Amino acid sequence: MQKVIQRLNGHLLFSRINHNLPSINTIRLTNTKNDLKEHRARVMARGLPEKKPLPGVKSIILVASGKGGVGKTTTAVNLACAMKVIEPDKEIGLLDADVFGPSVPLMMNITGEPMLNDDNLIEPILNYGVKCMSMGLLVSGENAVVWRGLMVMQALDRLTRHVAWGPLDCLVVDTPPGTGDTHLSLAQNLPIDGALIVTTPQSAALQVTKRGVNMFEKLKVPIIGLVENMSHALCTECGTVNYVFGNETKRTADEMRLEIIESFEVDQNMSECINSGKPAIYALPDSIHAEKYRHLANKVFKYIDDKEKEQVKAT
Structure with a gap:
C-alpha cells in the first residue's frame, strides 16, 4: 500500500480517500435548535463560578467604557472622591482593575508598596479619604505587565479577594476599556450592583x-x-457652545433606552488635575466639573438606595 501511495499525486490520493468515505448524506441530526440552546445553557451553567460578595463591601459599582481615552478613569476617581465628600460618614473604595494600564496611582497621588495585615491581606492605600488599590502599586512604573489571560485573572482575584476592603459602603471599580476577560470575570465572580458607561x-x-x-x-x-465626556467646548471669549466632536450621544442613548446622567465639557484644568494627582472635586471644588461630579455621586447613591429598598421588598 505504501508503494501505491508514493506513486499517486496528491489529487488522486485525496480522490481515493474521499471515494472510500461514507456519504455525508447518511448522517442525520436528531437534535432541534431548542435542544442545542438547552445544551449550551447547561454547559455554561457548569462553567460559571459562584458569585460571592467581598467581605465587608455593601455595594460594587463598575465604571466602564468600550473605547479607551474617553475619560473613564477620571470619572471613576472623581466619582469615588465626590461620594466621600457628600457623604463623609460613608466608607468608599476605589479599585483600579486595569492591570495593563493602571492610572489610578497617578490621579490619586498614591505611591509605595502596600503592606500586609495580620490576616495576610493587602491593606489598601488611603488618600482623600478613599481606600485605593491598583496593580500600579504592585509593579514598578517602568515595567510593562506582559501576561496571558490566566495570569490577569489571578491578579484580579488578588486585587479583589486578597485586599482588606471592608468595611466599605461602596467600591468603585475602574475597569479597562473594551469588552474583555476582566469584565467577564468581575461580572461572574462578584455581585455587581450596576455599571456606569x-x-x-x-x-x-x-x-x-x-x-x-x-x-x-x-x-x-x-x-x-x-x-x-468632552461633550462640547466653551469659547473663552464669548461663551459660545461648540460641539467639536459631534452631538450624537443623545440619539444613541435614546436608541439604547439609557439616561445620560451627566455631560462634561472640555476643560484644560482637568488635565492639570490629572497630572498633579489632585482630583477636580478637591482641586476645583467651586468649578462646574466639581458640581457635576457631586451630582453624579448623588445619582449613584440614590440608585444604590433604591436597589436596596427593592431587595427588601422582594424578601
Whole structure:
C-alpha cells in the first residue's frame, strides 16, 4: 500500500480517500435548535463560578467604557472622591482593575508598596479619604505587565479577594476599556450592583459603547446610565457652545433606552488635575466639573438606595 501511495499525486490520493468515505448524506441530526440552546445553557451553567460578595463591601459599582481615552478613569476617581465628600460618614473604595494600564496611582497621588495585615491581606492605600488599590502599586512604573489571560485573572482575584476592603459602603471599580476577560470575570465572580458607561460624542466611541452595553446586558449587570465626556467646548471669549466632536450621544442613548446622567465639557484644568494627582472635586471644588461630579455621586447613591429598598421588598 505504501508503494501505491508514493506513486499517486496528491489529487488522486485525496480522490481515493474521499471515494472510500461514507456519504455525508447518511448522517442525520436528531437534535432541534431548542435542544442545542438547552445544551449550551447547561454547559455554561457548569462553567460559571459562584458569585460571592467581598467581605465587608455593601455595594460594587463598575465604571466602564468600550473605547479607551474617553475619560473613564477620571470619572471613576472623581466619582469615588465626590461620594466621600457628600457623604463623609460613608466608607468608599476605589479599585483600579486595569492591570495593563493602571492610572489610578497617578490621579490619586498614591505611591509605595502596600503592606500586609495580620490576616495576610493587602491593606489598601488611603488618600482623600478613599481606600485605593491598583496593580500600579504592585509593579514598578517602568515595567510593562506582559501576561496571558490566566495570569490577569489571578491578579484580579488578588486585587479583589486578597485586599482588606471592608468595611466599605461602596467600591468603585475602574475597569479597562473594551469588552474583555476582566469584565467577564468581575461580572461572574462578584455581585455587581450596576455599571456606569463612559463615552464621548465621536461615532467611533459611540459604536463601541453599544457593544459595551450589549455585553453588560448579556452578563445581567444593570446599567445605571451614560456619562458623556468632552461633550462640547466653551469659547473663552464669548461663551459660545461648540460641539467639536459631534452631538450624537443623545440619539444613541435614546436608541439604547439609557439616561445620560451627566455631560462634561472640555476643560484644560482637568488635565492639570490629572497630572498633579489632585482630583477636580478637591482641586476645583467651586468649578462646574466639581458640581457635576457631586451630582453624579448623588445619582449613584440614590440608585444604590433604591436597589436596596427593592431587595427588601422582594424578601
